[in-house]
Amino acid sequence: MTDRLAEICATKRIEVAARKVQGLSCWPEPSPVRGFESALRNKADTGFALIAEIKKASPSKGLIRADFDPPAHAQAYQAGGAACLSILTDAPYFQGHEDYLVSARAACDLPVIRKDFMIDPWQCAESRVMGADAILIIVAALDDMAMSEIEDAALALGLDVLVEVHDEKELERALSHLKSRLIGVNNRNLKSFDVDLATTERLAAMVPSDKLLVCESGIASHADCVRMADSGVHTFLVGESLMRQENIENATRSLLTGQIG
Numbered sequence: 371m372t373d374r375l376a377e378i379c380a381t382k383r384i385e386v387a388a389r390k391v392q393g394l395s396c397w398p399e400p401s402p403v404r405g406f407e408s409a410l411r412n413k414a415d416t417g418f419a420l421i422a423e424i425k426k427a428s429p430s431k432g433l434i435r436a437d438f439d440p441p442a443h444a445q446a447y448q449a450g451g452a453a454c455l456s457i458l459t460d461a462p463y464f465q466g467h468e469d470y471l472v473s474a475r476a477a478c479d480l481p482v483i484r485k486d487f488m489i490d491p492w493q494c495a496e497s498r499v500m501g502a503d504a505i506l507i508i509v510a511a512l513d514d515m516a517m518s519e520i521e522d523a524a525l526a527l528g529l530d531v532l533v534e535v536h537d538e539k540e541l542e543r544a545l546s547h548l549k550s551r552l553i554g555v556n557n558r559n560l561k562s563f564d565v566d567l568a569t570t571e572r573l574a575a576m577v578p579s580d581k582l583l584v585c586e587s588g589i590a591s592h593a594d595c596v597r598m599a600d601s602g603v604h605t606f607l608v609g610e611s612l613m614r615q616e617n618i619e620n621a622t623r624s625l626l627t628g629q630i631g
């Protein structure tokens with residue numbers, strides 16, 4: 371089996387090298403950081419907290435939404451009760467763009483995580499200039515030193531960091547080398563793209579109680595959220611199942627509350 375993550379990261383290294391040569395400052399001065407982790411913790415106190423993802427396409431599913439409109443989707447997600455947004459900026463594999471982050475964040479009040487493949491601390495400064503409030507660190511993509519350098523760069527800029535793991539070994543590496551309190555368990559194996567919600571159930575018991583566990587990928591219904599709550603997980607990152615709905619606001623509300631329409 372080919373390792374899709376390794377391929378994506380190799381492409382990203384070439385892209386970042388070119389971007390570094392161009393330099394920063396293509397975007398206007400970003401507005402102050404919106405607290406990403408605090409928005410999730412506050413919402414989780416009242417039940418479920420959702421990071422709603424603005425995702426046009428993915429390598430495993432192809433095009434997910436044809437009438438793609440990031441500012442409108444951001445507003446629908448906020449009206450439906452999302453706590454935060456996740457916005458794909460990777461172009462080659464996810465058809466993302468930094469303009470989607472800029473325009474979606476300007477259209478709402480929610481904190482935004484830039485969803486991309488971080489392989490260089492320089493991308494943290496770039497993310498803040500775009501207006502991101504948080505970045506993602508994918509443990510499977512980085513060695514111990516690289517991931518902690520990226521985390522330090524992000525924290526120094528006031529960005530929150532979501533640390534993504536997929537198995538016990540990655541979780542142990544995250545807990546011993548990183549300080550962020552946001553741990554995302556990706557139910558999708560980024561090496562093969564297989565999805566299994568049991569991944570979160572298996573790893574939940576290993577996550578210390580001062581960390582906030584975010585269940586990522588493959589969540590399709592309120593019943594899935596209730597299932598995860600049985601393992602003590604109340605915070606979710608959901609993209610595809612919401613992006614495929616005609617009425618994103620209603621779909622977001624039903625995912626969180628179980629009420630239809």
Ligand SMILES: O=P(O)(O)OC[C@@H](O)[C@@H](O)c1c[nH]c2ccccc12
Nearest residue numbers: 556586587588589607608609610611
């Ligand atoms: O569309 P889904 O199955 O609801 O998944 C959302 C999100 O978890 C997924 O897009 C994701 C999780 N980690 C990533 C890393 C890179 C790109 C994408 C991702």
